[in-house]
Amino acid sequence: MFKKIQLFFFFLLTSILPVNSAVDLPVGNFLQDSVKIGQPVRYMLCYKHVPNQEIILPDSTFSYAPFEFVSKTYYPTRTRGNISTDSVIYTLRTFDLGKVQRLQIPVLILQNGTTQPLKPAPDSIFLQELVTLLPSDSLMLKANTQLIPVNPHFNYPYAFVALGVILLLALGVWGIFGRRIIINFNLYKLKNDHNAFVSRYNTHIERFNRVQSLENIEKAITLWKNYLTRLEGSAINSFTTKEIAQFYGEDEDVTTALKLFDKAIYGNMLSDESSETIVAFYLLHHFADRRYEFIKNQTRYVAVAR
Structure with missing residues (x-):
C-alpha cells in the first residue's frame, strides 16, 4: 500500500513539471523536510528530455555524501509527445551531524562515448536533534572521599x-x-x-x-x-x-x-x-x-x- 501511494505521488509530481523541461536542468528534491540520524530519507530525481537522448541515472556506486546509499526505485521511461521522462527515487540515510544537509544528484548525459553530468538545483533537509546539551551549572557532582587501602603484592x-x-x-x-x-x-x-x-x-x-x-x-x-x-x-x-x-x-x-x-x-x-x-x-x-x-x-x- 505504501509503495502504491509513493508511486502515485511520484507520477503526480513528474506530470506537473513544465513540458519544456527537456532543455532545462533535472529536478531533484527530498520528499520530506527533516530527518533523524540513521533514519531513511527519500530523494526524488526526475529528468525530461528528447526521446533519442541517452542518459544514465546514478546507481549504488555514486557518492551521495554526506548521505549513504540504501536503495533505489527506478520508474520506466514515460514518453508523451516529444518529451520522455526518466525518474528514480533514492532511499538514503545520514550519520552527519550538520544541522542542514544538502544534496545534488546529477543525471549523466551520454554523448560521443563520454558522459557529461547535468546537476539539478541543490535541495536541503534539516537534521532533527534528539539530544540537547544541559547547562554545566545544572549538573550536581557527588563526592566520595572514602579511601580503601591497597597493598600491592607483585613479584x-x-x-x-x-x-x-x-x-x-x-x-x-x-x-x-x-x-x-x-x-x-x-x-x-x-x-x-x-x-x-x-x-x-x-x-x-x-x-x-x-x-x-x-x-x-x-x-x-x-x-x-x-x-x-x-x-x-x-x-x-x-x-x-x-x-x-x-x-x-x-x-x-x-x-x-x-x-x-x-x-x-x-x-x-x-x-x-x-x-x-x-x-x-x-x-x-x-x-x-x-x-x-x-x-x-x-x-x-x-x-x-x-
Missing part, C-alpha cells in the same frame, strides 16, 4: 623472567614456522572471502531468476567488482567496462558478460534478452573462480619458491 623479577622466556619461545617458533603461518593464513583468508562471495553472488542469481530486475544486476556487478578489487589488490571497482576488459587482456568471459549486462542496463533490453543476462551472470561467476584459483596457486608458489 616483578619473576614476571620479567617469565616474560623473557615466553618472548624467546615465540621468536623461535616464528623463526621456524613464521613464513608458513603467514602463507597458510593468507590462503585461509582467500578461501573464506571466495566462499562468501560465491554465496552472496548465487543469491543474486536466484533473485534474478525469480524477479528479473536491474537492481539485482547492479548489486551483482558491484559485488563482483569489489571481490576482484580485494583479490587482485587493484581498484577494479572504479574501472569502466572497457578498462576492466583491458586489465584482463580482453578475456572472453569478462568482455562478453559485461557487454551483455551493459546491453540489459543501458539498452533497456532486460525483458527481451533475460536468457542472455543469465549467461552473463555465470560468465562472471566462472571468471571469479578462475582468478581465485590463479591467485591461490600464485600464493602457494611464492611459499615453495622461498
Whole structure:
C-alpha cells in the first residue's frame, strides 16, 4: 500500500513539471523536510528530455555524501509527445551531524562515448536533534572521599623472567614456522572471502531468476567488482567496462558478460534478452573462480619458491 501511494505521488509530481523541461536542468528534491540520524530519507530525481537522448541515472556506486546509499526505485521511461521522462527515487540515510544537509544528484548525459553530468538545483533537509546539551551549572557532582587501602603484592623479577622466556619461545617458533603461518593464513583468508562471495553472488542469481530486475544486476556487478578489487589488490571497482576488459587482456568471459549486462542496463533490453543476462551472470561467476584459483596457486608458489 505504501509503495502504491509513493508511486502515485511520484507520477503526480513528474506530470506537473513544465513540458519544456527537456532543455532545462533535472529536478531533484527530498520528499520530506527533516530527518533523524540513521533514519531513511527519500530523494526524488526526475529528468525530461528528447526521446533519442541517452542518459544514465546514478546507481549504488555514486557518492551521495554526506548521505549513504540504501536503495533505489527506478520508474520506466514515460514518453508523451516529444518529451520522455526518466525518474528514480533514492532511499538514503545520514550519520552527519550538520544541522542542514544538502544534496545534488546529477543525471549523466551520454554523448560521443563520454558522459557529461547535468546537476539539478541543490535541495536541503534539516537534521532533527534528539539530544540537547544541559547547562554545566545544572549538573550536581557527588563526592566520595572514602579511601580503601591497597597493598600491592607483585613479584616483578619473576614476571620479567617469565616474560623473557615466553618472548624467546615465540621468536623461535616464528623463526621456524613464521613464513608458513603467514602463507597458510593468507590462503585461509582467500578461501573464506571466495566462499562468501560465491554465496552472496548465487543469491543474486536466484533473485534474478525469480524477479528479473536491474537492481539485482547492479548489486551483482558491484559485488563482483569489489571481490576482484580485494583479490587482485587493484581498484577494479572504479574501472569502466572497457578498462576492466583491458586489465584482463580482453578475456572472453569478462568482455562478453559485461557487454551483455551493459546491453540489459543501458539498452533497456532486460525483458527481451533475460536468457542472455543469465549467461552473463555465470560468465562472471566462472571468471571469479578462475582468478581465485590463479591467485591461490600464485600464493602457494611464492611459499615453495622461498
